[in-house]
Amino acid sequence: MEAVVLANGEYPANPLPLKILAEAPYVVCCDGGADEYIRRGNTPDVIIGDGDSLSDENRRKFGHILHRISDQETNDQTKAVNFLLAQGKRHIAIIGATGKREDHTLGNISLLIDYLRAGADVRTYTDYGIFIPCQGTRTFPSHPGQQVSIINFTARGLHGKGLVYPLSDFTNWWQGTLNECTDTEFTIEAEGEYLVFLNDTVLR
Amino acid sequence: MEAVVLANGEYPANPLPLKILAEAPYVVCCDGGADEYIRRGNTPDVIIGDGDSLSDENRRKFGHILHRISDQETNDQTKAVNFLLAQGKRHIAIIGATGKREDHTLGNISLLIDYLRAGADVRTYTDYGIFIPCQGTRTFPSHPGQQVSIINFTARGLHGKGLVYPLSDFTNWWQGTLNECTDTEFTIEAEGEYLVFLNDTVLR
Known part of the structure; x- marks a missing residue:
């Protein structure tokens, strides 16, 4: 940085x-x-x-x-x-x-x-956590139980791996909030732009 | 209420x-x-x-x-x-x-x-203020200098009266933030849905 x-x-x-x-x-x-x-x-x-x-x-x-x-x-x-x-x-x-x-x-x-x-x-x-603006498919390190929110801007074909709840092409902000990681990494597949919020459960 | x-x-x-x-x-x-x-x-x-x-x-x-x-x-x-x-x-x-x-x-x-x-x-x-979900044209009481933000969801034809900065069909949240009232009321003309945030300058 x-x-x-x-x-x-x-x-x-x-x-x-x-x-x-x-x-x-x-x-x-x-x-x-x-x-x-x-x-x-x-x-x-x-x-x-x-x-x-x-x-x-x-x-x-x-x-x-x-x-x-x-x-x-x-x-x-x-x-x-x-x-x-x-x-x-x-x-x-x-x-x-x-x-x-x-x-x-x-x-x-x-x-x-x-x-x-x-x-x-x-x-x-x-x-409370980290906001990361993303474009296209991205993979992030995580820990099981870590809370994550995905806020859609222009993304289509949203699909998640290593998350408790399935993703879809959310049209309102709240729809992708309060998801949860199941493993030591998770992947979001998408075309277009979205925000990831990683709740930092380790530090609080 | x-x-x-x-x-x-x-x-x-x-x-x-x-x-x-x-x-x-x-x-x-x-x-x-x-x-x-x-x-x-x-x-x-x-x-x-x-x-x-x-x-x-x-x-x-x-x-x-x-x-x-x-x-x-x-x-x-x-x-x-x-x-x-x-x-x-x-x-x-x-x-x-x-x-x-x-x-x-x-x-x-x-x-x-x-x-x-x-x-x-x-x-x-x-x-810090009041969020009001709106549909269509709405008028609100205000005071000159009061800060107001308009966050677009599905609205088209956004147009303001009694505001310092012109409105347009905003596509990102920040675009309608930090506007300012010029008078004792303001009007937002629109079709569709948007959020108004009235910053309560009187109470702070």
């Missing part, structure tokens, strides 16, 4: 996203998301946003790494991902993207499909 | 959902969601679920109001809504449906469209 985007949702509490953040070679904070990161003794490589949710003190102190990108059509998470892609950094972890306003959560999660289309290898790590 | 469903997500902290819960004429708790409600001195009218996330003490003490509905195809929130619809209670508020596992949040929110199709007049109140 080449970079971490720390978004402006709830600051992570789970050990996995915290570890990813601590070990990140390059950290882009989304606007006010930088405040808590700095308060904990860290220095972001870049802060993306218009600075309106950043504290006055940090706006002064870190003005030299604040990149203002004015684009009403995208949010700060997308600006951060685009900033990294423009630098050739494709392998990206997103942290802190959920847990506050639910419309922000929905937006940030669904944008993963756009980042996949733009060529990013990106995952969102939350306090 | 005839009934409140208290789901098994994060217990509400915002004054609006807490007020709705306190004034509810009839409260259905989803399984373990009952524990905190009872701990605060309340008694649910019904507890729906298989009791596996309910505390041992409450399973014993409230066994007489625990309705076990075995259906692997639906979650407890849906069982609660169906239970109410079967009693003729159509006007339903859902509380505590978000804030923990994000796949549960996605599922619970998207299920509102199914409840609308089943004839329910239902809204989900979160700590």
Whole structure:
């Protein structure tokens, strides 16, 4: 992984996203998301946003790494991902993207499909699990009993191996949620795009 | 409003959902969601679920109001809504449906469209705002500057009045998020189904 985007949702509490953040070679904070990161003794490589949710003190102190990108059509998470892609950094972890306003959560999660289309290898790590945007057939390591949700975007011919419940070409988000792994790996066969959510039962 | 469903997500902290819960004429708790409600001195009218996330003490003490509905195809929130619809209670508020596992949040929110199709007049109140499943053209009271998100499901011909940014037939969730009201009401013209999220800026 080449970079971490720390978004402006709830600051992570789970050990996995915290570890990813601590070990990140390059950290882009989304606007006010930088405040808590700095308060904990860290220095972001870049802060993306218009600075309106950043504290006055940090706006002064870190003005030299604040990149203002004015684009009403995208949010700060997308600006951060685009900033990294423009630098050739494709392998990206997103942290802190959920847990506050639910419309922000929905937006940030669904944008993963756009980042996949733009060529990013990106995952969102939350306090409850990992969102992975996928295209075509994919296999993932798992453990028996691990909960997994599949959220369909444009996929057809959805078929699962190593899952308790059968998959179909879901038309509503909830239909693929709350499935369960039966083995140490599972496979999703499909044409088109979908999101996988792996509930991290090990870390909680 | 005839009934409140208290789901098994994060217990509400915002004054609006807490007020709705306190004034509810009839409260259905989803399984373990009952524990905190009872701990605060309340008694649910019904507890729906298989009791596996309910505390041992409450399973014993409230066994007489625990309705076990075995259906692997639906979650407890849906069982609660169906239970109410079967009693003729159509006007339903859902509380505590978000804030923990994000796949549960996605599922619970998207299920509102199914409840609308089943004839329910239902809204989900979160700590950050209100989700309203809609069909066809709808007008809502608002205040200038209030943030609103529109998440498209099956709607065509989406067009807004009293909103800062124009609507179109969005194909990804994020596209209709983070709009803003310009006046004391706004209208969404459409054929088909969509979700409105009203960010409650007054109460925060």
